[in-house]
Amino acid sequence: MRSRSRSALAALLCACLGAPAAAQAPPSAAGPPLDALVVRLANMSAVTGLEDAMAESLAAALPGAVTDRAGNVILVRGSGQPTRIALCPMDEMGYVVGAITPEGYLTLRRVGATLVGPLYDQYLEGQRVTVFGRRGPLPGVVGVRSTHLTRGRPAAPEEPFNLDNAYVDVGAATAAGAQALGVEILAPVTREKRAHRYGADLLAAPAASARAACAALLAAAGRLPAAGPAGTFIAAFTRRRNLRWDGGSTVVIEHAHGAAAADVVLLGGAGGADSLGSGAVLSGRDSLPAAQGFQAATAWDLPTRYARTPVETVSLKDVATLADKLQAFLGGRP
């Protein structure tokens, strides 16, 4: 899966950026390539702290990008002041295998410190998941009681589904059978990703807002000229947002601290839904942990409907606006 994802993502980015600048359609008219890039990223998985496959794909898709000591994928253009940094988190709240039962079922442990709602784990119940084992991704399902067998029995609990009742069924009948498939404790697990287009330009997927923002940044970074206006421009795809913005903090400490003037933009937040599809990007003040305190930042959020659910929804029109805005911020011409 990894090599396929890498090459496919690189090919998509090439398609998005490949035309000569003069012949390229105006960036504001986001065509199918940017949409396809959003879909591609939305279909990928990157559990917090376990983002290697996503990082490799992003690095391969962005020539000139490097991986820093925190594992972030960053592209630096230009030099001197001012310093402008756009940070997009590549990770998502997810799960790892906590144990393998004698019957071959996998139990789960949630990964990430971000607070989730009371229904977050319930959205797993009775759904398909992907287990990223040593031999590649495996389909599985999270078990659920059959409605038939509850009849005539005391009513089921009314509390939301609990992660302690999540048993992943990969088709194995024994623990050894599961292990033979390449599954082991700590293997990442996410919902099966299949981005869902609906309405005129809407896209629904888990963590759609962050993935769409990263697609916008990827597109904007790929369009940057080799030599632009004076200054240092950094596009960073960061790890472990769901663990105190760890990766983003490393970027800030290394590139913003000591800079006379540093503008930092945080991407990936889920904004309110009122302006969904209007082509707007929501702007607000934010900050993130830095060496000795906090680094002030500006948050650019995509309007988002049904945030933090499996059908978190963004508008591709808004994503195109964000890509243009990022391109201008990073020193390119929108």
Next chain:
Amino acid sequence: MRRGHATAPCRRARGHGGTAARKRPRAGWALAVPLCLCAAVPASLRAQQAQPPIGVAEAREVVSRLVETYGVSGHEAAVRDAVIRLLPAWASPTIDSAGNVLVRAGKGEPLTVYVAHTDEIGFIVTAIRENGQLELRRAGGFFPSLFEAEPALVHTASGAVPAVFMPRDSVGRSPQRNPGELRADPGTGTRAATEALGIRVGDPVTMPKSFASLAGTRATARSFDDRVGSSAQILALRHIDPRRLRHAVLFVWSTREEIGLEGARFAAEHVAAEHPARVYAIDTFVSADAPLEIKTFADAPLGGGAVVRAVDNSSVTPPALVDSLLALARTRHIPLVAGTTNGGNDGSTFTRFGVPDVGIGWPLRYAHSPAEVIDLKDLASLADVIKLTAERW
């Protein structure tokens, strides 16, 4: 649960026969059939007629096509068409006014009937709001929480329109598992825009689905109930030589089972005059072979073969028939066990006409969820059992 290999079927059938015959108003069908069975298949004939079992690869090919076709109760035309496309060339399907697909084969009495249903659970649009959202009601029994905040498809007259099942408006201070009645959002914003997509009150709504192989011969998809039964009937017909049948058989793919056995009820009323000897309800055996189930009954293991659904909420198969069927399978080394589970079956609509209902299924995990799991070996085994009963019972 009783396992076929551990049963002494003929002895058991005789042991229960006298008592059962006295209790039944029509002892003839109940007693004569199993006794005939035990006597009718000498070893030499069994060896001569042995044929290779139906394979997992063919089972996968058929069921994957059926399970990826959509058909909420009462909106089953696509499934009906798929069934017809998958039938062998010799079959001459007809469609009755209830939408059931019927295939007859063989001649002579007694007639035996097989019935599997083509519908699946889902939702129906009941209203379109001013903001373009769809109000829904459930078609069939299931936990609505499994559909909350999931992708949706609205099946309109002109094709499927993507939407999403909306998350509940608020979780409140005491979150509940059940979201209440769900709505769907096609992403339009207005009623007019929704209607412009072709969406109308009465349209069925489902979650997108696909077949996926799991480890070994396991597989997952939504609506294996009862596309597996429908597939088993197709597979059996593909491997039956109709010229060799010793009596007439009727295969029915019935409509609207999930909302009250409606298609089968219609078929039963029209077939009753032919005095069928038996009806085989080919439907899910909801199994407790799953991590969250109570295993006091219904614990049929996946991969263990087909299951005689001897007792459920709608019918009880006469024990003599259960025993003789187990014996028949045993002669051909076809895995078959007997057990009890919950749910109703289409065959129960025939019993008021004096037709005994022999439910045969396969173990299914997580029934009526988007994550149903089967073992394809069980489907192949089920098809083998159907073929065997049509030819030899």
